[in-house]
Amino acid sequence: GQxxxxxxxxxxxxxxxxxxxxxxxxxxxxxxxxYKQRPGGHPVFLIQLVKSGEVxxxxxxxxxxxEAKKNSSLHITATQTTDVGTYFCAANTGTASKLTxxxxxxxxxxx
Amino acid sequence: DAGVIQSPxxxxxxxGQEVTLxxxxxxxxxxxxxxxxxxxxxxxxxIYFNNNVPIDDSGMPEDRFSAKMPNASFSTLKIQPxxxxxxxxxxxxxxxxxxxxxxxxxxxxxxxx
Numbered sequence: 001g002q003x004x005x006x007x008x009x010x011x012x013x014x015x016x017x018x019x020x021x022x023x024x025x026x027x028x029x030x031x032x033x034x035y036k037q038r039p040g041g042h043p044v045f046l047i048q049l050v051k052s053g054e055v056x057x058x059x060x061x062x063x064x065x066x067e068a069k070k071n072s073s074l075h076i077t078a079t080q081t082t083d084v085g086t087y088f089c090a091a092n093t094g095t096a097s098k099l100t101x102x103x104x105x106x107x108x109x110x111x
Numbered sequence: 112d113a114g115v116i117q118s119p120x121x122x123x124x125x126x127g128q129e130v131t132l133x134x135x136x137x138x139x140x141x142x143x144x145x146x147x148x149x150x151x152x153x154x155x156x157x158i159y160f161n162n163n164v165p166i167d168d169s170g171m172p173e174d175r176f177s178a179k180m181p182n183a184s185f186s187t188l189k190i191q192p193x194x195x196x197x198x199x200x201x202x203x204x205x206x207x208x209x210x211x212x213x214x215x216x217x218x219x220x221x222x223x224x
Contacts, residue, residue, distance in 0.1 A: 097166065
């Protein structure tokens with residue numbers, strides 16, 4: 001089945017540094033969603049991207065969908081300790097209803 | 112809205128016992144999903160329902176797992192008999208329709224000893 005790979009698996013940054021996670025698919029995606037899961041918590045929906053080349057911002061977070069709709073990225077500017085968690089991309093596979101989650105990138109931020 | 116409600120939050124059971132996990136989706140959401148999360152396998156979709164009807168159960172590991180949705184406000188995931196390898200966090204999620212984000216419950220942490 002379709003797989004959605006994320007890199008890196010883990011990143012440790014100092015507070016104030018930037019962070020980027022990448023999501024890649026072997027097939028063209030109709031859309032992509034991003035979620036954040038705090039340690040011990042549950043995934044929380046952040047955003048959905050639909051259009052080729054789309055860029056959306058939420059405060060310090062910038063989400064991008066590739067021109068070929070096979071990859072996506074999440075960039076955090078000037079990380080804070082509150083950004084700690086695992087970031088997942090997720091894409092529809094097969095039907096429009098079924099999401100396959102990427103492998104996730106765990107972000108650790110230290111002072 | 113109270114969000115997606117799952118119970119219990121934690122379950123410890125002995126191998127061979129039956130386990131039932133419960134979920135109340137957000138009112139008005141037509142889709143309900145059951146996911147399992149482990150360190151080794153990440154987030155795996157087990158089964159999902161649309162308007163209370165099971166649509167895709169291809170992720171259910173084996174016959175020991177079953178899920179029901181008798182009405183729009185309640186779903187169960189049952190494991191019988193349970194095995195230690197079933198230990199994981201089980202999440203229920205709902206959404207209003209295709210194109211919407213999922214709202215996850217807080218999960219049930221299952222430990223089978």
